Amino acid sequence: xxxxxxxxxxxxxxxxxxxxxxxxxxxxxxxxxxxxxxxxxxxxxxxxxxxxxxxxxxxxxxxxxxxxxxxxxxxxxxxxxxxxxxxxxxx
Numbered sequence: 229x230x231x232x233x234x235x236x237x238x239x240x241x242x243x244x245x246x247x248x249x250x251x252x253x254x255x256x257x258x259x260x261x262x263x264x265x266x267x268x269x270x271x272x273x274x275x276x277x278x279x280x281x282x283x284x285x286x287x288x289x290x291x292x293x294x295x296x297x298x299x300x301x302x303x304x305x306x307x308x309x310x311x312x313x314x315x316x317x318x319x
Contacts, residue, residue, distance in 0.1 A: 232309035241305025
C-alpha cells in the first residue's frame with residue numbers, strides 16, 4: 229500500500245477549503261443578498277439561511293476567515309493522511 233504525504237494532503241485540503249470560501253465570497257458579491265439566500269438555501273437542502281447571511285462583512289474579517297479555513301483544512305487533511313498511514317502495515 230502507498231503511504232500518503234501528510235503535508236501534501238493537508239495542503240490540498242486547505243487549498244480546497246480556501247477555494248470554496250472564495251467561491252462563497254464571489255456568490256455573495258455577485259448575487260446580492262436575495263440571490264445568496266436562494267443559492268445557499270438550495271445548497272443546504274432547504275435550510276433557511278435568511279437570518280444568518282450577513283452581507284456587510286469587512287475585508288479584514290474575510291481575510292481572517294479564508295486563512296482560518298485554510299488552516300483547518302490543512303489540519304483535517306494532515307489528520308486523515310496520518311490516520312491512514314498509521315493503519316498501513318510496514319514491511
